Amino acid sequence: MPRLFTGIEIPSDLATDLSMLRGGLSGARWIDAENYHLTLRFIGDIDDSTAYDVHSILEKIRHPPFTVTIEGLSSFGGAKPRALVAKAKAATPLIELQARQESLMRRIGIAPEPRKFTPHVTLARLRAASCNGVAEYLSARGYFFSRRFEAKRFVLFSARSSTGGGPYVVEAAYPLG
Structure with missing residues (x-):
């Protein structure tokens, strides 16, 4: 059973910049830069037949390319x-693409995503990190500047179950435009 989700890949130059923020936070398990992405829709563990349906319906999406803006750092x-995350601006084209995917997943019988869509790139998963430690980390890295990139496609990723944080495999890519 594949564990699937859709997302937008992070360009390598931005991934490198984000990876330079690693370290200095006790209890952080840092995500490898090659696994950075902006999740659009978590689909979950599904059978091969449903995975085929997911791919087929995603191929039908027509959406123009758009700019993604990374606005700064935060935590969940x-x-x-x-x-620990890099927040992305909730721009209209990004929200529309995510909402379209949500609607299509429901149409083929995948349960609604219970969490509100909050666009972000996960930099680290935290275990036993203190609030003070996270606040100090964010304060020390307050210089992180906004960055933009053009989203020209979204992808269908697969992941190993129960690991979180990668490695992720691009199973299919869907051009925007």
Whole structure:
């Protein structure tokens, strides 16, 4: 059973810049730069027949290319931080592409995504990282500047179950435009 999700790949120059932010946070398990991506829709563990349906319906998406803006660093999890992320601006074209995928996944019988879409690139998964440690990390790296790139395609990724953080494999790519 493949574990699938859709996403936007991060260009190598931006991935390199993001990877330079690694280190200095106890309890962080850093994601390898080649696995950085912006998740659009987590699909989950599905059978091969459903995977074929996912691929077939994603091929029908027509959406123009658009600019993705990375706005800065943040964390998820509040009092129990669980991830360190680079936030992406929730621009209309990005939101529309994600919403289209959500609608199509529901159409083929995949359960709705329970979490609100918050565009981001996960840099590290956190285990036992203190709130103070995360706040100090974010404060020390407040110089991280905004970066932009053109999204010209989205992809269907597969991942090994239960590992989180990669390695991810591009199973199919869908051009924008």
